[in-house]
Amino acid sequence: MNIHFIAIGGSAMHNLAIALHQKGYQVFGSDDTIHDPSKSRLEKYGLLPNEFGWFPEKITTDLDVIILGMHAKIDNPELLKAQELGLKIYSYPEFLYEQSKDKTRVVIGGSHGKTTITSMILHVLNYHEKEVDYMVGAQLEGFETMVHLTKENDFIVLEGDEYLSSPIDMRPKFHLYKPNIALLSGIAWDHINVFPTFKNYKEQFSIFTDSMVNGGSMVYNSEDKNVAEIVESSENHIKKYPYETPSHFIENGITYLETSEGNLPLEVFGKHNLQNLAGAKWICQHMGIDEDDFYEAIASFAGASKRLEKIAESNSTVIFKDFAHSPSKVAATTKAVKEQYSERTVLACLELHTYSSLNAEFLSEYKGALDFADKAVVFYSPHAVKIKQLDEVTKDQIANAFQRDDLVIYTNPAEFKEFLFSQNLDKSAVVLMSSGNYGSLDFEEVKRLV
Known part of the structure; x- marks a missing residue:
């Protein structure tokens, strides 16, 4: 079977491509950009496209299946060609x-x-x-x-x-x-x-x-x-x-x-x-x-990657990285860390990064989400709000949403990093919650804080 992936570089898509290659299928694919780890993993299996971009000439009747990723747009030239040829187009879950x-x-x-x-x-x-x-x-x-x-x-x-x-x-x-x-x-x-x-x-x-x-x-x-x-x-x-x-x-x-x-x-x-x-x-x-x-x-399960993942620990300090970003996940993660380390100061740092978390109407859902932290910080990028074409979110809106008087709010990555690196983390538990990276925070540097 000949299978072509439109948007092969996605996290799920490139893993499916590798799995089908390992199963013995002929796998091809395109994408306009591919970052690591997808890039190096596709390269390892000989599945990395020779050049980035969309090439409708690659879409022919020799292909048995097209698998379409969410990253592609509905006017993607390869998708339009596949539709024109009447090829079988599947979504990833299909x-x-x-x-x-x-x-x-x-x-x-x-x-x-x-x-x-x-x-x-x-x-x-x-x-x-x-x-x-x-x-x-x-x-x-x-x-x-x-x-x-x-x-x-x-x-x-x-x-x-x-x-x-x-x-x-x-x-x-x-x-x-x-x-x-x-x-x-x-x-x-x-x-x-x-x-x-x-x-x-x-x-x-x-x-x-x-x-x-x-x-x-x-x-x-x-x-x-x-x-x-x-x-x-x-x-x-x-x-x-x-x-x-x-x-x-x-x-x-x-x-x-x-x-x-x-x-x-x-x-x-x-x-x-x-x-x-x-x-x-x-x-x-x-x-x-x-x-x-x-x-x-x-008993030996240590957790899934980025899910309350311990990235550094000493006798007096522990630092976790967590994918939590929705209100319920933020509350559950913060509470879990406080209960586990009840004798320590819990510093919770949350990046508002997703479409939902940066939506002004949705912000009120975060009420109380950081209440279990002894110190609470929120970071968000006004640039990310613009990219997602959302209404501007202000610091006052965020403060009102979380309803915590001592909430610290940063919009500048350098200032957030300076705050984090200036803290005395003795007898502390730090949890960094985000689906992003706080405006390019180097987590290898963070590990050296303990």
Whole structure:
């Protein structure tokens, strides 16, 4: 099969390209720009385009499939040529379904926690040498790619994103997978550029629940009232398995899980991660891993990349980097760090970087999100607001949104860096929350602060 990727350089797209290449398909692709790590990884497998740009002459009837990435626009010249020739055009999730329609599909959904839960499941399965296909949204230790596809594996584990499938397919990705086994971790309004109301956003999770195959198994966080309402009211003929935060305690900066086999020390911490663990355990049990084997494996799980990732530590200081940016994630991460390091000063630094977080109307959702931090800082770039063509956001609007009198706000990257590097971090826990990099902050330099 000859497959051409339009926008091959994306995080998910280049991993799928590599997975299909490893499966034996002929893979080609184009993009107008490709950055590392995608660039060097595509080059390693001989899949990096010779030159950047769009080349409609590459689109011919010799191609069996076109896979269209979200980075491409609807007037992309290669897409227009493919449409003109009547070629089969798939979105990323559509093609994953095509590759897995004869397998047992396990789909992990929710506004938050899905990457971590998927990572936990794959860690446990890998520990016990159980081979499965997968697609996950972060690079995992011990896994070369974020996508793995075979002909022979019975299961595929998919991280179920609710964002749109492609420029010409406005359905959320997780509506296309038709899971046999699924999980919903939580629902907190996100992607407001696509789902302008919470009601509209929440509806996507109802559609996901109803998209499950007849007789499927839904594992869900019963402590999230929105999730519980959707799953428990669904009339789809599915089996329902609720989970909640397991019993645990914190001692000397380590979280212990209380199990029938005794107290189990964990590498991860925070109520949200313990909920994630409880959900992952149910899924693994549905996949043939018993409880004791799950606990044995999960004890060595150190977290998904950029998800409460410890980047530096000394006897008196610890620094975390976290992808958190939505209000619920920011609150959960900050609270988790404070509970884990209750005797230390918690410095929480949040970058408002995404479309939603920089939207003036959405800002009020952040009320109280940084309340668990002893010191709280918000950084945002007015330039990023302009690039996203949003209304200007002022420091006063941000201060009013968070409703914290001592909130420190920076718009200049150099000033934010100067503040961070001038702090006395003795007996401190620092958490840097962003899907960006604070205007080019060098995290290698940050590590040297401890």
